[in-house]
Structure formats: structure tokens, C-alpha cells
Amino acid sequence: DAKTTQPNSMESNEEEPVHLPCNHSTISGTDYIHWYRQLPSQGPEYVIHGLTSNVNNRMASLAIAEDRKSSTLILHRATLRDAAVYYCILRANTGNQFYFGTGTSLTVIP
Amino acid sequence: EPEVTQTPSHQVTQMGQEVILRCVPISNHLYFYWYRQILGQKVEFLVSFYNNEISEKSEIFDDQFSVERPDGSNFTLKIRSTKLEDSAMYFCASRGIGPGNSGNTIYFGEGSWLTVV
Numbered sequence: 001d002a003k004t005t006q007p008n009s010m011e012s013n014e015e016e017p018v019h020l021p022c023n024h025s026t027i028s029g030t031d032y033i034h035w036y037r038q039l040p041s042q043g044p045e046y047v048i049h050g051l052t053s054n055v056n057n058r059m060a061s062l063a064i065a066e067d068r069k070s071s072t073l074i075l076h077r078a079t080l081r082d083a084a085v086y087y088c089i090l091r092a093n094t095g096n097q098f099y100f101g102t103g104t105s106l107t108v109i110p
Numbered sequence: 111e112p113e114v115t116q117t118p119s120h121q122v123t124q125m126g127q128e129v130i131l132r133c134v135p136i137s138n139h140l141y142f143y144w145y146r147q148i149l150g151q152k153v154e155f156l157v158s159f160y161n162n163e164i165s166e167k168s169e170i171f172d173d174q175f176s177v178e179r180p181d182g183s184n185f186t187l188k189i190r191s192t193k194l195e196d197s198a199m200y201f202c203a204s205r206g207i208g209p210g211n212s213g214n215t216i217y218f219g220e221g222s223w224l225t226v227v
Contacts, residue, residue: 032214034214034215038153042220042221043114043201043203043218043219043220043221044153044201044218045218046215046216046217049214049215087153091214096141096158096160096165096166097143097155097158097166097216098155098216099155100145100152100153100154100155101152102152103152
């Protein structure tokens with residue numbers, strides 16, 4: 001699976017938007033971009049995924065660069081419950097499991 | 111919303127003992143996984159299971175480990191002769207097939223915390 005690069009940690013003020021970046025310069029044409037998050041003492045939780053177009057759901061938005069070599073997870077209004085480790089993962093459409101990196105640890109400041 | 115459930119939530123076992131961790135995947139899912147996370151480290155893939163056989167496994171998944179789907183609902187991970195370094199959170203996960211979220215998204219359970227003493 002292609003490698004992703006994320007900052008180790010980020011901080012955000014509560015109720016402000018958060019932009020979590022991910023670089024994936026070796027992404028292939030069939031790789032989907034997935035985002036998961038892991039709250040303390042819980043299992044990883046699906047957030048959003050996309051292929052080429054920007055995606056929105058009730059949790060977040062995913063902005064994908066035109067060349068697909070980077071993407072950004074956008075939390076529109078950070079809450080204290082959004083404090084978690086966020087993982088950006090690539091998986092081929094025909095692929096099976098996910099490989100997790102070290103992710104970005106998001107701290108939300110009240 | 112359907113979820114993956116795991117038991118036990120926490121187990122303490124003596125070194126050398128056998129442990130079975132149990133999982134009930136989401137009912138219409140066909141792909142099943144085990145991952146583990148040693149405290150403070152990243153989530154590591156162990157094994158994937160499809161059509162009643164292992165489809166992929168990592169280097170971690172050696173002869174000490176085995177998986178089984180003994181009936182239509184349970185998916186188990188057996189660890190024989192546990193070692194201190196097996197202490198970790200073990201996550202079960204499942205995935206459906208088809209387009210959209212069902213086929214693309216892996217859903218994780220809350221984990222079973224194994225402590226080997």
C-alpha cells in the first residue's frame with residue numbers, strides 16, 4: 001500500500017474549523033483515500049473516504065487535490081469529542097485490509 | 111446502527127496459557143479481520159479472513175495464532191502459549207461487499223484488552 005504522511009499532532013480551538021492534511025505522493029489510480037479516527041481507549045472509527053471528488057458527510061468533509069497527491073480532512077466545528085488520533089489511509093479498490101500509520105493526534109482546546 | 115461486538119473486554123492471563131478472543135461481526139459482512147495495538151503504538155494488521163479461509167496475514171501472525179469462524183456469527187482469535195509481548199488491545203473488524211460504504215469501509219469493534227502476566 002502507498003505511504004501517507006501526516007503531522008504528528010495538531011491543536012484546534014473548540015468550535016473552530018480544523019484542517020488535517022495528508023500527503024500521499026505515490027498514490028495510484030485505484031487507491032481510495034480513507035480517514036479513520038481513534039478516540040482514547042476505543043477502536044478505530046470510520047470518518048470518510050473518497051477517490052477523486054470532494055466528499056461530505058455528517059462527520060466531516062474530504063478535500064482531495066486535483067493531482068490526488070494530497071488530501072485534507074475538514075472538521076467544520078471542532079468539539080471536545082473530536083479529540084482523537086486521525087489516520088489517513090490508502091487502499092486499492094481491490095485491496096483487502098488497511099495499514100495504519102501513526103496518524104495525527106488532534107487536541108481540542110476549550 | 112449495526113456494530114462489531116467483542117468479548118471479553120478485558121482478560122488477564124498467565125504466560126503460557128491459551129486465550130480465545132471472540133467477535134461477532136456485522137451480520138451481512140463477509141470479510142473479517144483482526145488487528146492489535148500495543149499500548150502507545152500504532153494499530154497493526156494481523157489477519158484477514160474470507161470464505162472460511164485466511165486471505166492475508168502479517169508477519170506477526172505466526173503459528174502461535176489461529177482464527178476460526180465456528181458458526182455463522184462468531185469469529186475467533188486463538189493465541190496459544192501467550193507471551194508477555196502479546197499484551198495488547200486486539201480489535202476485530204468486518205467489511206461487506208459491493209459499492210459505497212458497505213464494500214469500502216472496515217468497521218471495528220471496541221477491542222479486547224489482553225494482559226499477559
